[in-house]
Amino acid sequence: MTATQTPDLAGASRTTGRVVLITATETEPRSFGKQVVLGGMLDHLCARLGPDQVHVVLIGRAGIDRPPVPYRRHVIAKPSAADQLAAVAGRVLGPAHSSLQEAALWSDATLAALAETLAEVRADLQIWDTMRTGQYARRLGRKPRVLYADDLFSKRYASMLERLDQDAAGGRGAKVADPLGEFGKLLPGAAAKVVGRRSVFRRLLQLERTLTARSEERAPAEFDATYLVNAQEAAELRERTGDPTVGTLLPLLPEPAVRERRWAGGPVFVFLGGLDFAPNRDGLTWFLGTFREQVLAAVPDFRLLVVGRGSANLPAEAAAWGARVRALGWVDDLDEVLGSCAALLSPLRVGSGTKIKVLEALARGLPVVATRAGVLGLPVGEPDGALVAADPADLPGLLARAADPAVNRGLAAAARGSWERTFSPAVVGPAYDTAFGLRPAPASARR
Known part of the structure; x- marks a missing residue:
């Protein structure tokens, strides 16, 4: 399989009728890249299956107002600060040896709520958004499921470490801030402040790079398919794991409403x-x-x-x-x-x-x-x-x-x-049909 091919999850005999996306990212409003990517995926699923057949289980803040959505949204309260601290201490240093970003989203209460909600939804296919949520899949029984891994976070951490070293060697000091990215927002305030100290975060990046790489290499065996947005990273993970079910899904962005530029010629x-x-x-x-x-x-x-x-x-x-x-x-x-x-x-x-x-x-x-x-x-x-x-x-x-x-x-x-x-959607959309076992749209609908 080449770096850009997509594993055929559905095969010849099975078609998805109901799907659930499990995520810790707010899907609306679409104010940054990850939300745009998830929004494109959900739009495509709704168009193919109908909004009533598309469910989102969101691990997030409870009791807040959220924008209305066409699909069915289920909110599970994210782990408490006490749960997060206990998980970081027990799961990173303990036998699980999970990454920090996984530990920050782990609690037994969340696991129980996920099990109950997924049993009610009874989806034909589960889509787990990154290993932050995917870590729960192995505890919930073997169901048709895929991992939308997004990208190789271990490479992100490695590139940040390289940049820190280059800046330090050039006499400019360590300028990379917020080293652990979006998942740092899941941490309790006190822990986030500690992470933000430059005396701490370089060692933390080294640890997280190692732990995340282990998690990435373990993931493909636990899912029917694992997808990344970067074809080179997908090829690298296939090589590291020897698993042919690792594939690529480019972001599915809509056609812009306006195609004609109105540039006046200035720089x-x-x-x-x-x-x-x-x-x-x-x-x-x-x-x-x-x-x-x-x-x-x-x-x-x-x-x-x-x-x-x-x-x-x-x-x-x-x-x-x-x-x-x-x-x-x-x-x-x-x-x-x-x-x-x-x-x-x-x-x-x-x-x-x-x-x-x-x-x-x-x-x-x-x-x-x-x-x-x-x-x-x-x-x-x-x-x-x-x-x-x-x-x-x-x-x-x-x-x-x-x-x-x-x-x-x-x-x-x-x-x-x-x-x-x-x-364009006409090119990328069929790859999503293959990845998620959806009936392809008629050719006229893709034009």
């Missing part, structure tokens, strides 16, 4: 991504602190719009750029913002998985200027509308190229073509 670029996510903040901080003179020499009228959660809290390095860097915060209409810019800037240095922001740009025919990490998991280059820096020092020159109207027109056409060939 206005956009950075898209929440600054409460460590790789995003690190990349923007590095770019702003490193390339000001070079960028303004290459593109004198350069401007950058910063869009996403937490962007009101710009890195201190933005001050030197003055009004050239402007935070827009969360915006409801991405079409309007992305359609008015010359290109997306994705100057990331660390991470794993696949960059949703790049797909958002390609879908709208918006060129991309990026580091290699900024297009991680996506086989794109200039023929796809993406100018990818072979060396970080190339970024200012690539921004100047993208700002040239004639070059930009060619890149925009290439970006839209890449979306239609590789990443």
Whole structure:
């Protein structure tokens, strides 16, 4: 099986009629990449099976208002602070040797509630969202189930450790913050503060990288199929485990409502991504602190719009750029913002998985200027509308190229073509049908 093939879960004799997604991520509103990915999956399942046949079991905060959804949502209270601390102490150091992110979501009460809820739902297929929730599957009996692993978190931690070492060697100190990412929000406040200390988190990253790698290697044997968003990471996990049921599912994003760009020709670029996510903040901080003179020499009228959660809290390095860097915060209409810019800037240095922001740009025919990490998991280059820096020092020159109207027109056409060939719902949707045992849509419905 090649790196991009999808294991056929359903086979020739079985078709899914009811499905349940078990997750610890709020699925609405779709304000960051993971929510967008899960939202695309749920939209597809609802379209194929009907909303009444799609269930979501959410391990989250109880007793809060949530946006209405078409599918059936069941909320299970996340573990208490006492449960979390006990699980971290007992399961990380004890015989389970689970990762910290798994332990932070474990409790016997949650296990009992999951067992009861899943027995009531009686789904033909269970989709477990990452090993944070998937750790419960092995305790609930063997059912038709798949693991949506997202990405290899061990590689994310490894890349962050590498970046810490490189920054320290360069005399700039350890600048990567929030090292454990989204799952750190599950921790009790006191534990989260300890994790946030730079004297602590490097060793913690080393431990988590090791424990998460073990969990990743154990997972495929416990599920009928395991899916990652990055084909290279899927190939790596297949090699590490020898398990042929590891496959790839690209994010399933909708076609944008507006395809025509309204770019006026000025050198206005956009950075898209929440600054409460460590790789995003690190990349923007590095770019702003490193390339000001070079960028303004290459593109004198350069401007950058910063869009996403937490962007009101710009890195201190933005001050030197003055009004050239402007935070827009969360915006409801991405079409309007992305359609008015010359290109997306994705100057990331660390991470794993696949960059949703790049797909958002390609879908709208918006060129991309990026580091290699900024297009991680996506086989794109200039023929796809993406100018990818072979060396970080190339970024200012690539921004100047993208700002040239004639070059930009060619890149925009290439970006839209890449979306239609590789990443559009018409291309990606059938892989979800195969992965989840769904009846394929008629050809007319996919056009």
